Amino acid sequence: MTTERIPVLLDTDIGTDIDDAVCLAYLLRQTRCELVGITTVTGEPEKRAMLADAVCRAAGREDIPIHSGVATPMLTESIQSTASQAAVLDRFPHRTDFAPNTAVEFLRRTIRSRPGEITLLAVGPLTNIGLLFAGDPEIPRLLKGLVLMCGLFNPRTSYGNVREWNAFGDPYATAIVYRAPIRPHVSFGLDVTTRCTMPRCGFPMPVSSPSTTPSPPPASSSRSSAATRMARWKWNC
Numbered sequence: 250m251t252t253e254r255i256p257v258l259l260d261t262d263i264g265t266d267i268d269d270a271v272c273l274a275y276l277l278r279q280t281r282c283e284l285v286g287i288t289t290v291t292g293e294p295e296k297r298a299m300l301a302d303a304v305c306r307a308a309g310r311e312d313i314p315i316h317s318g319v320a321t322p323m324l325t326e327s328i329q330s331t332a333s334q335a336a337v338l339d340r341f342p343h344r345t346d347f348a349p350n351t352a353v354e355f356l357r358r359t360i361r362s363r364p365g366e367i368t369l370l371a372v373g374p375l376t377n378i379g380l381l382f383a384g385d386p387e388i389p390r391l392l393k394g395l396v397l398m399c400g401l402f403n404p405r406t407s408y409g410n411v412r413e414w415n416a417f418g419d420p421y422a423t424a425i426v427y428r429a430p431i432r433p434h435v436s437f438g439l440d441v442t443t444r445c446t447m448p449r450c451g452f453p454m455p456v457s458s459p460s461t462t463p464s465p466p467p468a469s470s471s472r473s474s475a476a477t478r479m480a481r482w483k484w485n486c
């Protein structure tokens with residue numbers, strides 16, 4: 250089994266549904282992931298950055314750069330103007346001093362500082378990434394790879410959905426990203442994500458001690474219990 254660490258930049262709209270928080274918690278726990286930074290996108294991106302910071306702090310990781318990104322799509326009306334899950338922020342320690350709209354420049358600088366090394370993982374609408382590629386057309390060729398949770402490629406396996414949220418959230422940015430010259434580019438669309446299931450209490454695990462095998466948190470661990478509460482609050486487990 251390879252032990253090579255994979256440098257990852259995560260672009261996320263954490264704060265609207267639970268999947269992005271689960272994704273971030275997994276990356277924090279995965280020993281093969283070198284999480285280089287986190288950027289947030291769509292409505293109230295500063296609050297989304299606060300949520301990302303809260304998850305990182307619950308995992309004992311205050312070292313990861315987090316940057317707030319673009320709040321609105323390029324040319325269309327926003328379909329996601331608020332970060333509804335920010336309502337829980339007063340229950341968890343988190344930073345509040347996020348400057349607006351610093352994500353794209355952070356992504357550009359970071360990718361250019363490590364050409365051919367970084368995998369860009371985007372799990373929200375693609376406004377930040379579209380602006381990044383449009384503003385610096387060389388960036389796609391400097392990535393090691395691009396992984397997206399985006400798109401609908403076989404309508405027969407999408408349980409009746411006719412459009413996918415992230416792609417529809419900023420269709421112009423989506424077009425820019427999908428036309429970019431990146432190899433490899435892997436997209437997980439509704440064809441895959443609508444088949445993924447998790448038991449109602451399937452994710453109350455600690456994220457403070459990276460491990461490939463989750464184990465119950467010790468009763469005395471405040472960080473583990475905080476991480477567990479953050480994973481549980483959505484499901485009311």
